[in-house]
Every structure is written in C-alpha cells, then in structure tokens.
Amino acid sequence: MYTPPQPYPYAPPPPPRPLRRWWQHPALIIVLLVVFPPAGIALAWTSLWKKSQKIVATVLSGLWFLLPFLTSDPPKDDTKADRPAASASPSPTPTPTPTPTPSETEEAPVMPALVGGDYASAEQVVTDNLGRAYAAYKDVDLPAEYADWLVCFQRPEAGAPVTSMVPVVYLTQPGVPCPKSPNTVLHKPTPKPTPPPAPKPRPTTQPPTTAPEPEPEPTREAVEENVYYRNCTAVRAAGAAPIHRGEPGYAPHLDRDGDGVGCES
Numbered sequence: 001m002y003t004p005p006q007p008y009p010y011a012p013p014p015p016p017r018p019l020r021r022w023w024q025h026p027a028l029i030i031v032l033l034v035v036f037p038p039a040g041i042a043l044a045w046t047s048l049w050k051k052s053q054k055i056v057a058t059v060l061s062g063l064w065f066l067l068p069f070l071t072s073d074p075p076k077d078d079t080k081a082d083r084p085a086a087s088a089s090p091s092p093t094p095t096p097t098p099t100p101t102p103s104e105t106e107e108a109p110v111m112p113a114l115v116g117g118d119y120a121s122a123e124q125v126v127t128d129n130l131g132r133a134y135a136a137y138k139d140v141d142l143p144a145e146y147a148d149w150l151v152c153f154q155r156p157e158a159g160a161p162v163t164s165m166v167p168v169v170y171l172t173q174p175g176v177p178c179p180k181s182p183n184t185v186l187h188k189p190t191p192k193p194t195p196p197p198a199p200k201p202r203p204t205t206q207p208p209t210t211a212p213e214p215e216p217e218p219t220r221e222a223v224e225e226n227v228y229y230r231n232c233t234a235v236r237a238a239g240a241a242p243i244h245r246g247e248p249g250y251a252p253h254l255d256r257d258g259d260g261v262g263c264e265s
Helices: 026-035 037-046 051-071 119-128 220-225 232-238
Strands: 132-135 150-155 168-172
Touching (some): 119 150, 119 168
C-alpha cells in the first residue's frame, strides 16, 4: 500500500518546562541578593535563570557584600605612645598683664577757666579742639579781629574734659557788659511813635433851607378828562356802564350802534 508524503517535516514537541518552586521566585532571590548576599547567591544557582544571569547576579552581589570591608579604615595600634598621659594635668599658662602705654597713663586735658579773660588767651584751647567763638549778643556780629573781646560764657565748664564736647565761647566787645544768657538782644528796637489822632472836622453853618411847596392836586375835572376805557369790560369794572356821550371816558369804540349810549349790555 502506498503512503502519501507528509506536507511538512515532523518536529518533535519541546520537552516540558520544569516546575518553579517558591524559593526559586525571582523577586525573593533579588531581595536576598541585596539583603543577605550569601543566601541570595545560593538560591540564584538553584533557580531557572540562564547561566549568564547567574554569573552576573553572583558578581554584583559579592561586590555588594564585600564593599563595607574594602572601604573601612585599618584599625589603629593602641600603643602607650599614642595614648595621652591621663595623670598629668596641664599647668595653667600665666596671662601677661598689659602694660599701659604712655598715652593711657596721661590724664585727659581739662577745660580751663576762660570766662573773664580776653579771647587771645583762650584762642589756643578753642582752635586746638576745633571749637568756635560767637558773639554773646545775637544782634552783634564778630569783626575780623576780636582778640581783645572778653569771654562771657564757655562750654564745657571749667574742669570738664575737653574731649567731652567741642569748646564754644561767647564774646562781647570791650566796654559792653555781658548779658545774663547767650543770644540776648543788645539793641532793643525803639517803638514807633503813635501819630496823634486827626482833629474832627467842625460842622459848617448853612442857611436854613425852605421846604418846597407841594404841587396842587389835580382837580376832578382834569382827572375825568383823562379817563380812557379800552373796552366795555373796563367800563363795567369801573362801574360806569352804560356810558353816554359827553361822559368822561366815552369813546366811539364803546358805542358800536352809534346811538350815544355805550356798553348797554
């Protein structure tokens, strides 16, 4: 009997894959390789990984395990030479006493008594300490030369250190007494005289004036001749209706029918 040829070559099925145990789980092996490398390396070689993967995992885990030992410092020799002497206490070093300089031993200059003398005797003290001189009266100006002017006030007072404040003196010219306090006015302004009141004008006598005579009142006839009514309404308002010819205020425009009687109705 003839057997027909196969359309495809026959391939045997692959061998069945071995079952993985719980200790061969990749996550467990990786954790042990980091936390406890010896156990992780042992489980890695029993796993189903490829050989190259097992070698890489073993090298990295071994380096991670040996890294603390390779970077630690070598132990020091605990010898007596390196130990400090515990019984010997350090002796205190004497602190040298500072010797005062000649400038510190000298006393600070004090302000001399300048009041009552002339400015020529006080000029050196004032100028050496950058002081100023002013006139004791605020309305008096110091001239160009005032060496002979007298000192009325000084600041600071006599006996005070010159460095406490800038020296200031107040002067007055010879022959002029010192004021009670600095910046006093010497020449008081004279008050202006009050002008006398202006004399009151005398009343002038005028001749008595006579009152004008009053104009005569217009008579009734003149008033009646000037009466004019615009229309019959005005005639009735004045109580003159009906109005006849010849009466005051009569006009042809009030008598339409021309019978001599206007505003009849």
